[in-house]
Amino acid sequence: MQQRTPIEEQIDLPFIESLRISFQSLKIRFGRSIITTAGITLGIAFLVSVWTNNEIGVALQESGRQSTINTFEETTEQGISTKDIWLIVMSLIVCVVGIANSMLMAVTERFREIGTMKCLGALDGFVVRLFLLESGFQGFSGALIGALIGTLGAVLLGLKDYGLDLFFYFPLLPAQPENGPMQLGVIIVILLGCILGMILAVIGSSFPAWRAAKLPPAEAMRTEV
Amino acid sequence: MNDIVVKTEDVVKEYRMGSNILRALDGINIEIERGEYISLMGPSGSGKSTLFNMIGALDRPTEGQVYIDGQNMSQLSQRQIAAFRCHRVGYIFQSYNLLHVRSAHGNVTLPMIFAGISEKERNQKAEKLLDMVGLGDRMYHLPDELSGGQRQRVAIARALANDPSIVLADEPTANLDTITGREIIDLIKRLNTEQGVTVISATHDLKMLDVSDRIVDIRDGLVERIRNRDEIEIEVGEVGGEGE
Numbered sequence: 411m412q413q414r415t416p417i418e419e420q421i422d423l424p425f426i427e428s429l430r431i432s433f434q435s436l437k438i439r440f441g442r443s444i445i446t447t448a449g450i451t452l453g454i455a456f457l458v459s460v461w462t463n464n465e466i467g468v469a470l471q472e473s474g475r476q477s478t479i480n481t482f483e484e485t486t487e488q489g490i491s492t493k494d495i496w497l498i499v500m501s502l503i504v505c506v507v508g509i510a511n512s513m514l515m516a517v518t519e520r521f522r523e524i525g526t527m528k529c530l531g532a533l534d535g536f537v538v539r540l541f542l543l544e545s546g547f548q549g550f551s552g553a554l555i556g557a558l559i560g561t562l563g564a565v566l567l568g569l570k571d572y573g574l575d576l577f578f579y580f581p582l583l584p585a586q587p588e589n590g591p592m593q594l595g596v597i598i599v600i601l602l603g604c605i606l607g608m609i610l611a612v613i614g615s616s617f618p619a620w621r622a623a624k625l626p627p628a629e630a631m632r633t634e635v
Numbered sequence: 636m637n638d639i640v641v642k643t644e645d646v647v648k649e650y651r652m653g654s655n656i657l658r659a660l661d662g663i664n665i666e667i668e669r670g671e672y673i674s675l676m677g678p679s680g681s682g683k684s685t686l687f688n689m690i691g692a693l694d695r696p697t698e699g700q701v702y703i704d705g706q707n708m709s710q711l712s713q714r715q716i717a718a719f720r721c722h723r724v725g726y727i728f729q730s731y732n733l734l735h736v737r738s739a740h741g742n743v744t745l746p747m748i749f750a751g752i753s754e755k756e757r758n759q760k761a762e763k764l765l766d767m768v769g770l771g772d773r774m775y776h777l778p779d780e781l782s783g784g785q786r787q788r789v790a791i792a793r794a795l796a797n798d799p800s801i802v803l804a805d806e807p808t809a810n811l812d813t814i815t816g817r818e819i820i821d822l823i824k825r826l827n828t829e830q831g832v833t834v835i836s837a838t839h840d841l842k843m844l845d846v847s848d849r850i851v852d853i854r855d856g857l858v859e860r861i862r863n864r865d866e867i868e869i870e871v872g873e874v875g876g877e878g879e
């Protein structure tokens with residue numbers, strides 16, 4: 411038993427311990443993790459499907475094939491309808507708000523856990539790192555699944571609109587048509603979707619976790635959800 | 636000269652709620668000696684938990700100083716406070732506060748992980764502690780799979796993980812039935828007598844009176860009186876006598 415010795419400085423945990431703790435935590439609250447991850451999946455699926463759908467539309471217009479639906483629509487000079495831009499912006503907002511919200515809820519219900527860990531000697535930085543790891547993993551896996559689902563959805567829609575022509579002109583890779591807008595291509599869209607989902611999940615979780623970690627443990631443990 | 640572990644100097648804690656200021660502690664001065672068993676008693680809302688939080692460095696006083704082992708707590712860095720919570724104090728709460736994602740064993744090892752103790756050593760220690768509190772056969776159960784009394788035992792084992800010199804217990808028996816509560820009190824008392832751990836416990840529970848060395852009565856954020864063992868024994872005797 412230490413007595414009268416000056417109080418030492420708390421040590422940092424090795425990264426591997428943080429990793430183990432965060433994975434165990436994800437595993438045990440698997441059901442809850444799935445629900446939070448599903449929030450990310452949905453947001454990204456929506457965004458990627460709208461975006462991919464747009465890429466497909468532009469690519470097939472470039473190729474001269476018109477969608478039977480798009481023929482009557484007002485299109486901008488570059489070939490993207492204002493409605494599509496509107497849709498992409500909306501889906502982006504839905505995605506940001508949805509993911510931030512599901513991460514915030516997931517952290518808020520763990521304030522007590524954060525306070526308890528601090529009672530046991532956790533540093534603020536450890537708490538933040540734990541949430542960073544957990545949400546980074548959730549964000550990436552949720553967003554990847556979402557991006558794939560979204561792409562699949564857009565492909566099915568494209569098949570309905572353009573038939574098998576879709577596969578001849580499928581905008582898989584980035585392209586720069588001579589008199590059109592830069593096309594990102596579906597692969598880049600999927601990639602961007604994954605990165606966005608992960609960043610949103612990490613910010614949405616570590617920011618409230620950081621705020622909770624800054625609270626005195628007594629206050630963090632008082633919160634009842 | 637006595638060995639003072641905990642000393643509070645005019646500790647004031649105010650809570651601000653909108654424009655209202657609530658003075659939960661109104662200038663508390665107490666000194667607690669090493670190895671003592673202290674009970675903080677007082678009606679609900681008198682400030683026991685608030686004082687508990689101040690002594691355990693779980694919150695900062697608005698005014699006044701808390702000294703632990705002669706160290707002024709307000710002068711410690713964040714890292715020192717974390718180390719203090721990790722090594723010097725074991726906390727026991729009314730609502731157990733176990734991490735529900737970790738087994739009994741996982742809860743007991745966590746403070747040792749924070750202390751940087753090797754895996755082998757912390758597993759041995761956790762097994763020893765869980766055995767001691769009578770949970771040798773329930774080590775890998777999650778808290779949700781344990782009864783209230785068993786959860787509180789896990790919390791006690793966890794509180795002892797890094798051999799603290801002080802155990803702080805905030806109404807550790809409030810959620811338990813009389814018999815289980817008695818067992819928990821006996822367990823805490825045993826730590827006090829056998830291992831010389833200083834115990835500071837907030838309680839409403841009269842069963843805690845006869846194991847305490849001193850009782851600090853708190854009322855409206857002030858120390859109303861401090862009774863020590865001989866006075867307590869007389870009163871407990873009287874209570875017992877009335878029943879005959």
Ligand SMILES: Nc1ncnc2c1ncn2[C@@H]1O[C@H](COP(=O)(O)OP(=O)(O)OP(=O)(O)O)[C@@H](O)[C@H]1O
Binds near residue numbers: 650652659677
């Ligand atoms: N975080 C807080 N914010 C506002 N007021 C608080 C806070 N914590 C405690 N209080 C108030 O401070 C006073 C003292 O509360 P405390 O929890 O210390 O009482 P207690 O003696 O532990 O009571 P009990 O026996 O019911 O646990 C109460 O009036 C309570 O409402």
Ligand SMILES: [Mg+2]
Binds near residue numbers: 684837
């Ligand atoms: Mg209380």
